[in-house]
Amino acid sequence: MSDKLIVRALKGERTRPVPFWLMRQAGRYLPEYREIRAKSKGFLDFCFSPGLTVEATLQPLRRYHMDAAILFSDILVVPYALGQEVGFQEGEGPKLKALTNSAGVAALSIEEFHERLEPAYETLRQLVFAIPETTALIGFAGAPWTVATYMIEGGSSKEFIKAKSWAYRNTADLERLIDLLTEVTAEYLLMQIACGAEVIQLFDSWAGILPEEEFRRWSINPARRIVEKLRSRCPNVPIIGFPKGAGALYETYVKETGVDAVSLDSSVPLSWAAQTLQPHAALQGNLDNVLLLAGGEAMERETRRIIDILGKGAFVFNLGHGILQHTPPEHVARLAEIIKEAG
Numbered sequence: 001m002s003d004k005l006i007v008r009a010l011k012g013e014r015t016r017p018v019p020f021w022l023m024r025q026a027g028r029y030l031p032e033y034r035e036i037r038a039k040s041k042g043f044l045d046f047c048f049s050p051g052l053t054v055e056a057t058l059q060p061l062r063r064y065h066m067d068a069a070i071l072f073s074d075i076l077v078v079p080y081a082l083g084q085e086v087g088f089q090e091g092e093g094p095k096l097k098a099l100t101n102s103a104g105v106a107a108l109s110i111e112e113f114h115e116r117l118e119p120a121y122e123t124l125r126q127l128v129f130a131i132p133e134t135t136a137l138i139g140f141a142g143a144p145w146t147v148a149t150y151m152i153e154g155g156s157s158k159e160f161i162k163a164k165s166w167a168y169r170n171t172a173d174l175e176r177l178i179d180l181l182t183e184v185t186a187e188y189l190l191m192q193i194a195c196g197a198e199v200i201q202l203f204d205s206w207a208g209i210l211p212e213e214e215f216r217r218w219s220i221n222p223a224r225r226i227v228e229k230l231r232s233r234c235p236n237v238p239i240i241g242f243p244k245g246a247g248a249l250y251e252t253y254v255k256e257t258g259v260d261a262v263s264l265d266s267s268v269p270l271s272w273a274a275q276t277l278q279p280h281a282a283l284q285g286n287l288d289n290v291l292l293l294a295g296g297e298a299m300e301r302e303t304r305r306i307i308d309i310l311g312k313g314a315f316v317f318n319l320g321h322g323i324l325q326h327t328p329p330e331h332v333a334r335l336a337e338i339i340k341e342a343g
């Protein structure tokens with residue numbers, strides 16, 4: 001089993017220093033990313049060019065020496081690999097040809113699934129040799145519910161009326177879609193592990209919009225099935241779940257999915273998490289991404305408070321959600337310094 005610092009923490013050990021990485025640590029807040037991003041017209045083209053994605057993954061490590069590198073890709077490569085039309089419009093976010101009915105679900109195909117994802121696998125294979133020896137490689141996927149919201153809404157959403165209406169009125173169609181996504185997501189993650197990923201994160205960014213019963217059915221249940229499948233084949237690879245916005249249901253999520261670690265959004269109270277969740281899973285999080293953008297004394301104080309409380313147990317420092325585009329890179333440098341001093 002790996003003795004890398006972050007893997008030990010995710011497997012339940014209290015470590016010093018506290019390891020850290022940051023969601024969206026690669027991306028548009030870095031000038032060197034914007035420079036290589038300009039080489040591809042479409043964002044998916046960029047994601048499918050290993051020469052560029054390897055470089056994008058490495059860029060933040062050179063500046064800040066995080067304990068983990070995360071594969072540069074996107075959660076929406078999975079709908080693309082199932083044959084759905086997926087595009088990214090500059091400044092507008094993702095645009096998909098929305099699924100409207102059961103025929104749309106039936107038309108999805110696994111035939112070219114792994115072939116279409118080959119560039120992600122190749123990126124991982126190259127990263128194994130390109131990252132520093134003590135850095136762990138994180139593979140990821142969107143959780144079935146979060147990916148399904150984009151497939152049904154046709155892009156980002158505020159109210160999620162279509163996706164939630166499927167849950168309430170087209171239940172059989174949503175079940176079919178979630179079952180398919182659960183199966184292919186597990187396959188995708190197993191391939192990522194085979195290509196060198198040492199840690200897995202499952203992003204359920206929109207778990208928090210579901211009421212309790214729906215949350216169990218569409219977030220917890222698929223996550224549990226994915227965890228079981230990965231565990232049975234790769235028992236040593238830690239799995240981080242991120243049911244963003246789950247509130248008090250974080251407890252149920254941790255107990256019922258069997259994840260090794262759970263990533264906390266910024267609204268989760270620290271002492272509650274330490275008492276209720278940390279006996280069952282390692283914790284990751286949860287600095288407010290706006291506090292990182294704002295910087296200064298407030299950021300430093302909150303960073304130390306998080307480490308004081310959560311660092312008493314198995315803990316990986318991270319944000320509560322991804323780095324925002326207008327975050328000054330100097331603030332990230334200062335954050336990295338404070339984490340290393342405090343831990």
Ligand code: 1CP
Binds near residue numbers: 157205
């Ligand atoms: O042209 C560009 O540079 C596009 C911006 C961008 C980037 C840098 C997008 C579009 N995706 C990404 C990379 C990305 N996405 C990574 C790898 C980078 C890293 O972490 O270092 C990862 C892990 C993701 C995951 C992702 N994509 C999530 C889950 C995490 C989260 O932020 O909640 C989600 C929801 C997406 C969808 C997505 N991709 C991109 C956009 C604009 C969106 C929509 C977000 C929304 O609906 O609010």
